[in-house]
Amino acid sequence: MPTESPLLSVRDLQTSFPMRSSVLRRTVGQIQAVAGVSFDIPAGGTLGLVGESGSGKSTVARTIIGLEKARSGSVVFDGEELTSLPKASMRRVRRQLQMIFQDPYASLNPRATVEQIIAEAWQIHPDVVPPNRHRAEVRDLLERVGLNPDHAERYPHQFSGGQRQRIGIARALALRPKLVICDEAVSALDVSVQAQVLNLLEDLRRDLGLAYLFIAHDLSVVRHISDRVAVMYLGRIVETASQDELFTRPLHPYTQALLSAVPDPKPWDKPAREQIIIGGDVPSPADPPSGCGFRTRCWKAEDRCAHDVPELTTRLESHPAACHFATELAGAAS
Amino acid sequence: MTLLSVRDLRVEFATSGGVVTAVDGASFDVDAGETVALLGESGSGKSVTAQALLGIVPKPAGRVCGGSISYDGRDLLAPGAAKGLRGREIAMVFQDPLSSLNPVFRVGAQIGEMFRRHRGASRREARAAALDLMQRVGIPAASKRLDDYPHQFSGGMRQRVMIAMALALSPRLLIADEPTTALDVTVQAQIMQLLTRLQSEEGMSLVLITHDLGVVADVADRVVLMYAGRVVETGPLREVYEHSAHPYTSGLMASVPALDGPRDRLIPIQGSPPDLLSLPSGCSFRPRCQYADAVCADVEPDLRQLSGRPTHRAACHHPEGALTHAH
Numbered sequence: 001m002p003t004e005s006p007l008l009s010v011r012d013l014q015t016s017f018p019m020r021s022s023v024l025r026r027t028v029g030q031i032q033a034v035a036g037v038s039f040d041i042p043a044g045g046t047l048g049l050v051g052e053s054g055s056g057k058s059t060v061a062r063t064i065i066g067l068e069k070a071r072s073g074s075v076v077f078d079g080e081e082l083t084s085l086p087k088a089s090m091r092r093v094r095r096q097l098q099m100i101f102q103d104p105y106a107s108l109n110p111r112a113t114v115e116q117i118i119a120e121a122w123q124i125h126p127d128v129v130p131p132n133r134h135r136a137e138v139r140d141l142l143e144r145v146g147l148n149p150d151h152a153e154r155y156p157h158q159f160s161g162g163q164r165q166r167i168g169i170a171r172a173l174a175l176r177p178k179l180v181i182c183d184e185a186v187s188a189l190d191v192s193v194q195a196q197v198l199n200l201l202e203d204l205r206r207d208l209g210l211a212y213l214f215i216a217h218d219l220s221v222v223r224h225i226s227d228r229v230a231v232m233y234l235g236r237i238v239e240t241a242s243q244d245e246l247f248t249r250p251l252h253p254y255t256q257a258l259l260s261a262v263p264d265p266k267p268w269d270k271p272a273r274e275q276i277i278i279g280g281d282v283p284s285p286a287d288p289p290s291g292c293g294f295r296t297r298c299w300k301a302e303d304r305c306a307h308d309v310p311e312l313t314t315r316l317e318s319h320p321a322a323c324h325f326a327t328e329l330a331g332a333a334s
Numbered sequence: 335m336t337l338l339s340v341r342d343l344r345v346e347f348a349t350s351g352g353v354v355t356a357v358d359g360a361s362f363d364v365d366a367g368e369t370v371a372l373l374g375e376s377g378s379g380k381s382v383t384a385q386a387l388l389g390i391v392p393k394p395a396g397r398v399c400g401g402s403i404s405y406d407g408r409d410l411l412a413p414g415a416a417k418g419l420r421g422r423e424i425a426m427v428f429q430d431p432l433s434s435l436n437p438v439f440r441v442g443a444q445i446g447e448m449f450r451r452h453r454g455a456s457r458r459e460a461r462a463a464a465l466d467l468m469q470r471v472g473i474p475a476a477s478k479r480l481d482d483y484p485h486q487f488s489g490g491m492r493q494r495v496m497i498a499m500a501l502a503l504s505p506r507l508l509i510a511d512e513p514t515t516a517l518d519v520t521v522q523a524q525i526m527q528l529l530t531r532l533q534s535e536e537g538m539s540l541v542l543i544t545h546d547l548g549v550v551a552d553v554a555d556r557v558v559l560m561y562a563g564r565v566v567e568t569g570p571l572r573e574v575y576e577h578s579a580h581p582y583t584s585g586l587m588a589s590v591p592a593l594d595g596p597r598d599r600l601i602p603i604q605g606s607p608p609d610l611l612s613l614p615s616g617c618s619f620r621p622r623c624q625y626a627d628a629v630c631a632d633v634e635p636d637l638r639q640l641s642g643r644p645t646h647r648a649a650c651h652h653p654e655g656a657l658t659h660a661h
Contacts, residue, residue, distance in 0.1 A: 052518035160606040161376075190375035190545065195589035195602035202599070217519065224591035224600070247594065261523035262593055263548030268572060270594070277523045280474075281488040297520075 048226030162193035389416025442480030569646030
């Protein structure tokens, strides 16, 4: 449906944090956490946003939802521009736009019962569920996320980590959102429980027509749940493609290194692969390299990489990658 | 040659809810030069087992209350025995290097301290030895970084510093507890490569403790898989991964999304991780197990050798269930 406009459209989004001097707290510079990011998410679609620490992936999420202020760029959700929206209108839009956090314990009020936690949103948005329906609706939601509805009176500490994440999901669903941002939503869970929650997220997407912005550092989890994937490095998207395309034909050297670094539980099943191990760490966003952010760790870097920032554009027939050598890499990969 | 032998190890912890048995009869061996992966999810007892090996079970809450640990013929549970070997013979690398380094001392001095204290080295000798180690663990511009403080290093570089300190006295056994869990995946690959290189250079034994089935697949010879304080399956890594005999192991394997091939729906393990304060009777995994029957509720399964697999053992009454189901 190319004519239909996407549910979420992010264009050239930039978010920066002030760097302050240690004594006088004067602003001495800006840390560019998100340095021009663009992507679309269609209704019912899932975009996986992957990157290592400091890549800016969580800041993208926090800026979309209004927890950080965008320095420039646009965020259009369901036809409305969010970056310039007045507070009152933002509250209305936020109903449709919910978030699930990494640490389910830190994001649940320990003094509130599960019912109070889930029903709290309806006090701000009373039109969604009338007060006399709260109890029944909480039971429905608990059932939907695989929790015992009779446990609505319990407190967060009485649940395991996986169950707490289900409470967080139920709370996110309470306002019947169209888009749910999952920020490392399964990262803190044991693998046996993580699989349960991933299946739940898939079921909810199918049953409720939810769209996800799924932020994670775990590539196999992102591959499992995403339709499209965008790879971030130092505040920029360096490559984006359909899930299948990105994982079978990565073009950007960083994506190639990232995929190569993922530990494989059954290495003997595959043809022997040359593991790419890149040196060094992700540079500090406070002092990024000139030109291409990845050049300090890249085995293909040449002089021009230090001067020209490579644009995220499609070269030849393949998918967009922000690398001067993407054409050549595409040729080698196919 | 067996370097480390753990038999029926039991470790208890006093908690506000009562006494929990964090390690409940664990037994395994580590041969000289071998890499053993100690695998398990949270609450499995894998880290407490490592603490017991080093004699650093937190006191007074925790105590080793049974079993034996013998290292090179010596009883590690004898008073003072572990302390005498710690650092020299048995070294450890932890998940969070920042909390294991002293923030107010320069990194070179902290590494050199090992030589000064244990080898009676002079300040100058210790500094030279520290520099040599920092170069061996791949810290760039090591001579300039000797005088930096821990906070000036990135997470991956700090872990290299920890590894340098662990290797200082050429230990014969290195215990690494989630050494890459806090690191980004590209840095994790660097550290795993470093650990395996150093292990083959030094010929030391390596015990890798992790929750990540993938991290150890390329490097470990054998696997010891723990659940609720007990060893539930052990054997050569590839055999355990490909022919899992315990339903918990095969369940874990099915829970991990693949990086290639078809995207099938995941088959999770049902239920929640065990609550150590109220473990079920018999087999601890029984409430989550599709093969569980009356025997499993009555009799705690022993770690038994599987027929036709001399080095592969599982603590399950119905190992054929997992074996035939998964393959």
